[in-house]
Amino acid sequence: MKRFQLLIIFLTIISCSEKQRHPYTYYYWKTNLAFNETEKKALNQSTAPYLYTRFFDVDKLNGKFEPVAVITQDKSFQTDKKIVPAVFITNRTFLNIKKEEIKFLAQSIHQLIKKKIADYTLKIDNEIQIDCDWTAGTKDDYFLFLKELKKISGKQITCTLRLHQVKDKNLMGIPPVEKVYLMCYSTSSPLENSDINSILDVNILKNYLFKLEEYPLKKIEVALPIYSWGIVTNHLGKHKLINALSKKNLTNPNFNKISESEIEVAKDGFYFGSFLNKGFKIKVEEISDEQIEEVIEFLDKKLNAYIIIYYQLDSKFVYGRNFQKI
Template identity: 70%
Template structure:
């Protein structure tokens, strides 16, 4: 009888374990040049379940063969995120082309110095982590990886980095970064400047093909970055494209537009729209991300990697209003 009871409770426990849904803590990237939060952004950030705000401090580019910071942050006096800041720096891939060893050391020192300067200047409460965002390639991998090691040595911080889809699929060529944690960027599945009927921000089928073997990736701690941003792709008479940030399908509801499809419209009258002058005959294709798309990605990844947090790109009232971020 005792054995039967144990068997019964064991069966119940097993059923509960199998049906228990994996939940994911979530947070946000902040990618604006000026640190300032409106009421919607404050409320959304306060409701997030990670204690961090991943904040872009500046970009780094190589201009006229010189390393230069671009778009360094400024801060509004009212900025009080209530979260620890994770300093995040975007570095262009060309920064590491033909870089010398002494330049790698100089670059790491310069970046850490500027990070520390901004932290002190704006009295920011930061975590022990610095995140580097770079679309490195097979040609720059060795020098980029040396830079990551040097930055860790100089700063004494935990250095993490972003991981793009092609860097997973082509890991034999692009290599494995010398970090203990990476942030998988589940967006930019194609170029928005190509003529395509696919969603360039996120096409789930393309993403799945790139990540089919992510469970074999050597770095086990993988966080997941998901897109919540949107934009409009404007195409002119010469098939040239440009992007207008933060457009939605509702923006296509204009008497001067003719709806071609659910997410595409043709301009019927020359004029200024969304801060841009658009001519008659131009088309606007809106790309945005649905909850179902994100759910599909999360469920796919749950079968590949486990216990991951979600960081949404990005915290902006245009993108977070009336959104459900819990998975």
């Protein structure tokens, strides 16, 4: 009997220590749909049957709704994954919007999605994802838009969920959808003077999601960052971003090394497509596998089974990573 009890305890320990494996895939957020060999390989190795693909953005310009950066397609964009159309809508689109305009906006977005599907004969899943950083002031109109889009399209409408919308759920409201995508990045602004990683600071994320298990919607998928950038600071302390920089890009005889992730420009010149003066500083922010693992371990205590969507599918970000081991 004693041996049997010890065996049960041992098996329980082993079971609890086993890491939960999550199906994973990617966001594709480029205007031109095109794959190189690295991206094809990464997508083929992913274990979820979807690719979340940005179709266009929507903004309000001079009082009118406008599609921005609508996708084009290259012949290299071929995949067996089902495409989930994603549309980013600026929050200001819903400021002072009229009820009749909400229906017009939903109809227009649905029609443009249908056109792009037909133009490129894309294999589509029965879902449309809307990405909007709504606020307390726009939530009612945004939520009405989501309902209208569902009615017009007949599709499953899902939406993204930002960290502050979880923490302040009573103020921000709960979107009228069955499933949301929790965006576990952008934990602070990269344009503020700070020593923390603005893409993902795990302690800040844990603070925002401390009561995630109490969120009323129980179907939550998770978006995790794999992107990187460089934050350039000029002599006046003003910042700008250079996308897709990594620490390996900081090796240059015209740079003075400050730390593993920060340099000071020692000679005026063009670097990474921008003219930078002597004395400008560049700080690289990127995401390690260890940070991703820590976030997953935290979320596993808060959520049931979920899919991971990495942002984003780009050879600069997927090369050398093995997500099946994370």
